[in-house]
Amino acid sequence: MEKPVKVGLLGLGVVGTGVLEILSDHQNKIEKSIGCPLAVTKALIRPTEDKAAIAEKYDLQLVHELSDIIEDPEIDIVVEVMGRIEPAKTFIAEALKAGKHVVTANKDLLAQHGSELASLAHEQKRNLYYEASVAGGIPILRTIANSLAADDITEVLGIVNGTTNYMLTKMVTEQMSYDVALKQAQELGFAESDPTNDVDGIDAAYKMVILSKFAFGMTITMDQVKVKGIRGLASEDVSMADSLGYTVKLIGSTKKTGDSISAEVGPVLVPNTHPLASIHNEFNAVFVKSSGIGESMYYGPGAGARPTATSIVADLMTIVNKIQLGTLGHRFSEYTQPTKLTAPEESFSKYFLSLEMPDETGQFLQLAEIMANAGVGFEQVVQGKSDGKKARVVVITHQLSETMLATIKKEIAEKTNFDLLASMKVMEG
Ligand SMILES: NC(=O)c1ccc[n+]([C@@H]2O[C@H](COP(=O)([O-])OP(=O)(O)OC[C@H]3O[C@@H](n4cnc5c(N)ncnc54)[C@H](OP(=O)(O)O)[C@@H]3O)[C@@H](O)[C@H]2O)c1
Structure with a gap:
């Protein structure tokens, strides 16, 4: 067995801890697949955080300075799971400049600065992978970039926000009002105390920016996505839609018309016979229309420590394979087209x-x-x-x-x- 590939974690919250768990629980299979052990040796935490028990359990060193990780010559790959834009953006850029490969789950950052970071990774001949940033545990980016590489995708539609799907499920099946459904989602930990990004469709829009790039090779900005959320959606309208044979879902979509695309997020009436109508509670699904395969749907948990961490660890393994083959600096998706928006x-x-x-x-x-x-x-x-x-x-x-x-x-x-x-x-x- 070759010597371990060492990893530094930035952030040790829900997903960071999940990464340690998956690496430990699936250690044997991971080693056999990539031919060497993968080990997190250091994690960056805030000085105020007490993570001593986790550090002891997983045998890792806790640090408070980025330099302790990116200047460590033993560490090859950095995993950013802190969230938000800054300092995550600077830390990822510094890690790439220091010659580290990077895996992140940060959709906010990728939707707003993904092109810049991908170009930096390319220049530095390093890899930047981010499967977990869209629909957590559903391997949709890799599927589009690899398995559907030869197909002509015409539309990607998805339920990519678990919080709002949970709320809408309750509004449809239990006739709950918007306010009661939100409160319940908060009590169960699906919705944050400030639910703006979820209920106003912003989180789903981040994912549509990333999916537009993978499906159509086009780089769009957040202000080019038409975004409407479910805030204040009336239960009367949800019931009326139901009586007409439709289920209201918050749908993110990116669609090609001719050589242009339009991306949007909003509440949509989905016919009860459509597979997306049967996606309930906090689950996610991405439905792809393409001329080769036709229609295909990818379903699973859009969030959660273990599903999200599983996608992150798969990215780590992809990077180890690339290190071993010496094929570094390729973009996660190489497909690029000039951006044109549908009028x-x-x-x-x-x-x-x-x-x-x-x-x-x-x-x-x-x-x-x-x-x-x-x-x-x-x-x-x-x-x-x-x-x-x-x-x-x-x-x-x-x-x-x-x-x-x-x-x-x-x-x-x-x-x-x-x-x-x-x-x-x-x-x-
Ligand atoms: N949770 C999911 O199911 C899920 C799914 C898909 C993608 N993601 C993405 O994964 C990322 C992490 O999410 P999470 O749920 O694990 O969040 P989380 O539980 O809040 O964990 C983030 C951790 O990073 C720490 N942190 C933030 N800034 C830091 C800094 N400058 N230095 C050191 N530590 C810092 C946070 O500390 P404080 O709490 O003190 O700020 C927290 O402990 C986010 O980008 C999120 O969008 C999450």
């Missing part, structure tokens, strides 16, 4: 519109007229309960462009007394 007038979907209108005759005619003027027909119309003064009406439209939707919304605001309570895309079956 709003070329982006089509069916929509669910939920409106509150005075419960008087002739009101619905106004809506029909606005829709007819925009050249859009209804596929389904349902009137909900009326309190005698106002009635909730939901419609599902035929296909319309984002520009047409904007015109309809403007006309409703200017020419009627209706309140447009919600508009959501409707996925084709």
